[in-house]
Amino acid sequence: MLLLFQKLSFADTTSHNTTSGDWQDAYTFTFEAPRDCVAIILAAANGFGSGSNPYGYARLNLDGSVITEERYYRAVAGTDSDAFTLFSFQTALAAGSHTLKMQYRAAGDGSTVYIDDCKIEILLIYQ
Numbered sequence: 001m002l003l004l005f006q007k008l009s010f011a012d013t014t015s016h017n018t019t020s021g022d023w024q025d026a027y028t029f030t031f032e033a034p035r036d037c038v039a040i041i042l043a044a045a046n047g048f049g050s051g052s053n054p055y056g057y058a059r060l061n062l063d064g065s066v067i068t069e070e071r072y073y074r075a076v077a078g079t080d081s082d083a084f085t086l087f088s089f090q091t092a093l094a095a096g097s098h099t100l101k102m103q104y105r106a107a108g109d110g111s112t113v114y115i116d117d118c119k120i121e122i123l124l125i126y127q
Contacts, residue, residue: 006034008122015116019051021108023059027118028101035095038125043087045102045118047072051111058085058115061101067091085115093124 010029018024026045033039041060049056049072059069068087100120106113 047115049113056113
């Protein structure tokens with residue numbers, strides 16, 4: 001069996017913050033799958049919170065569907081220490097254009113959460 005793969009790398013150092021409990025698009029990446037394949041996606045971002053409720057939420061959205069979600073929070077009370085959000089998953093992709101978004105939101109109580117330094121690696125595996 002012959003396996004071919006294509007590696008795609010994306011990075012964005014833009015910093016985002018919100019106090020909203022509604023999902024916000026932090027980073028959007030569009031990529032092309034030349035033919036049907038399996039995708040292994042690794043995504044990481046730095047995030048932290050401030051205020052009375054330091055919890056933030058991050059998720060990955062692929063072509064309009066949420067595929068994974070995680071909560072991150074301030075590690076030390078009273079500080080703005082960082083948390084590292086990492087997602088890893090495998091999925092089947094049809095040939096064509098795909099949109100991958102990293103989204104985030106606050107707990108919704110007025111506390112501010114931040115997310116920045118997004119890095120995504122995608123391996124498209126063809127059989």
